[in-house]
Amino acid sequence: MNPAPNVHAASMSLQDVTVELDGHMALSNVTFDVHAGTLMGVVGPNGAGKSTLFNAIAGLLPVRRGKVTLHRVDRRSGALAYVPQQESVNWRFPVTVMDVAMMGLCCKLGWCRRPGKKDRDLVDECLCRVGLWDHRSALMTELSGGQKQRVFVARALTQEASVLLLDEAFSGVDVGAQEGLIEVLQTMKNEGRIVLLATHDLTNLAGRFDQVLCLNRQVCACGPPDQVFTPEVMEKLYGAHGVRLTRDGER
Amino acid sequence: MIDFVLAPLEYGFMVRALIGSVLVGVMCPLLGAYVVTRNLAFMGDALAHAVLPGMVLGFIVGINPAIAAVPTGVSVAVLVRIVSRRAGLSADTSIGILFAAMFALGLVMLATSPTIGVDMEDLLLGQILAISPTDIYVSLGITIVVILGLFALHHWLLFASFDPVGSQVVGARANFVDYVLLVMLALVIVIGIQAAGIVLVMAMLVTPAATAYVLVRRFVSMMMAAAAIGTAAAVTGLYISYHFNLPAGPAMTLVASGIFVLVVSFRRKAPA
Numbered sequence: 001m002n003p004a005p006n007v008h009a010a011s012m013s014l015q016d017v018t019v020e021l022d023g024h025m026a027l028s029n030v031t032f033d034v035h036a037g038t039l040m041g042v043v044g045p046n047g048a049g050k051s052t053l054f055n056a057i058a059g060l061l062p063v064r065r066g067k068v069t070l071h072r073v074d075r076r077s078g079a080l081a082y083v084p085q086q087e088s089v090n091w092r093f094p095v096t097v098m099d100v101a102m103m104g105l106c107c108k109l110g111w112c113r114r115p116g117k118k119d120r121d122l123v124d125e126c127l128c129r130v131g132l133w134d135h136r137s138a139l140m141t142e143l144s145g146g147q148k149q150r151v152f153v154a155r156a157l158t159q160e161a162s163v164l165l166l167d168e169a170f171s172g173v174d175v176g177a178q179e180g181l182i183e184v185l186q187t188m189k190n191e192g193r194i195v196l197l198a199t200h201d202l203t204n205l206a207g208r209f210d211q212v213l214c215l216n217r218q219v220c221a222c223g224p225p226d227q228v229f230t231p232e233v234m235e236k237l238y239g240a241h242g243v244r245l246t247r248d249g250e251r
Numbered sequence: 252m253i254d255f256v257l258a259p260l261e262y263g264f265m266v267r268a269l270i271g272s273v274l275v276g277v278m279c280p281l282l283g284a285y286v287v288t289r290n291l292a293f294m295g296d297a298l299a300h301a302v303l304p305g306m307v308l309g310f311i312v313g314i315n316p317a318i319a320a321v322p323t324g325v326s327v328a329v330l331v332r333i334v335s336r337r338a339g340l341s342a343d344t345s346i347g348i349l350f351a352a353m354f355a356l357g358l359v360m361l362a363t364s365p366t367i368g369v370d371m372e373d374l375l376l377g378q379i380l381a382i383s384p385t386d387i388y389v390s391l392g393i394t395i396v397v398i399l400g401l402f403a404l405h406h407w408l409l410f411a412s413f414d415p416v417g418s419q420v421v422g423a424r425a426n427f428v429d430y431v432l433l434v435m436l437a438l439v440i441v442i443g444i445q446a447a448g449i450v451l452v453m454a455m456l457v458t459p460a461a462t463a464y465v466l467v468r469r470f471v472s473m474m475m476a477a478a479a480i481g482t483a484a485a486v487t488g489l490y491i492s493y494h495f496n497l498p499a500g501p502a503m504t505l506v507a508s509g510i511f512v513l514v515v516s517f518r519r520k521a522p523a
Contacts, residue, residue, distance in 0.1 A: 060416070060419060060420065075421070075422070076422055078421050078422075080421075081417070081420070082416060082420035083417065084414060088414075088415065088416045090288070090289065090412060090414070090415070092288050093412050093413040094288065094467075094468060094469060096468075096469055099409060099413075099469070099470070100413065100414075102406065103406065103413070103417075103418075106406050106407055106418075106421060107421060107422065111404065111407075112402070112403045140413075159421070
């Protein structure tokens with residue numbers, strides 16, 4: 001009972017978005033568009049404003065100037081899902097994989113309704129899709145970094161989100177698990193969802209994104225990976241070290 | 252053994268104390284499960300101290316102190332969130348400021364009202380043997396409200412407790428849920444103070460829940476186990492206090508602490 005392909009038709013547009021944090025400019029005149037069915041990597045060094053950008057898109061931070069527009073996205077019904085950095089999750093809280101996937105149903109359940117058979121079937125199906133059904137009774141703390149990320153993706157699936165924001169999703173995740181995560185995200189974008197993944201870690205998976213946004217407090221480049229990963233852009237992002245990264249990648 | 256259990260119940264005050272103990276033993280650990288897993292222990296301690304002016308005001312104007320403490324506790328719980336958001340301070344700092352200020356206000360009110368004849372020790376250590384029928388009704392009312400609240404908000408509470416940022420993105424309900432949790436905490440502390448007093452209510456709030464955290468895996472099981480341990484500790488403590496002529500609050504606290512020590516000593520491995 002997989003959701004029909006391309007049922008999600010959201011799009012996102014940022015125009016001259018400027019965000020200030022504690023009196024300094026965290027993002028300046030950020031402009032880009034994302035269409036339905038796009039897997040976009042947001043890359044940049046630490047402190048480049050990737051999390052700030054996601055927080056602004058998610059409505060957690062006020063935008064000083066400019067505009068964030070999410071077309072056909074009803075936030076109150078859970079159409080926007082956010083996978084935060086590992087540090088902002090309360091790992092002391094003892095929840096299982098199934099509990100976390102079930103959290104995606106909060107909007108649908110409302111205040112008093114308990115999950116029924118249909119809801120539990122949906123959770124099972126989403127856990128199967130991310131390959132974690134066998135781990136459904138495991139505590140979150142018993143999972144590896146990559147598995148944890150996949151549980152959050154399963155939560156976004158149960159939430160039936162059209163837009164998924166993953167902040168530093170590769171942090172603490174080994175290369176093999178990164179590959180597995182990208183595969184799951186690609187199936188999501190094939191259904192018409194928008195998936196934005198922030199990372200400061202330029203791995204060999206960067207070429208798997210449809211679009212890459214290079215961010216260093218402002219947009220340094222935005223487009224397909226083969227067009228944006230140039231020595232000039234890398235230098236803008238990472239300084240002289242960035243040029244070496246591009247050369248290593250070419251070799 | 253039967254006499255040990257039944258003999259005290261010939262007295263009306265002991266029956267009321269037993270009902271009060273069960274309510275405290277169930278409700279404090281139920282909320283305590285959130286206190287332990289969300290690092291709200293300081294908040295709990297602060298709320299317990301901050302209701303003092305409300306209780307003293309109750310004595311001054313002749314209202315049941317448990318009823319008078321409810322609005323004070325709820326106001327402080329909401330104020331902590333507002334102060335930390337508006338002033339950009341950490342929750343701990345806001346709690347520290349409000350907790351000290353409210354407790355000091357209570358002490359000043361107590362010092363300037365010598366006619367009310369309240370024993371400070373009773374307020375600090377609890378006096379469950381003196382619990383009145385009105386206290387029981389107030390506690391029952393609070394119990395019903397809090398259980399309904401926990402049931403209605405269960406999924407949102409789990410979401411907001413585990414992933415505060417992710418839950419905020421999904422809806423403004425996450426913020427609302429946090430406020431409601433603090434208000435429920437304040438309400439439950441008012442019940443707890445009657446049994447264990449301002450200082451020792453923390454024991455009923457934290458110790459059974461911490462014991463359950465060590466024993467079980469899932470959060471819902473933890474709430475159930477905490478309520479069972481809390482009830483056992485409160486009732487056992489009450490009987491010990493009756494038979495050995497000891498103060499009830501400290502007896503309950505020591506039983507809860509004893510269970511915790513036993514469980515931690517005999518657990519096979521550290522919880523994940």
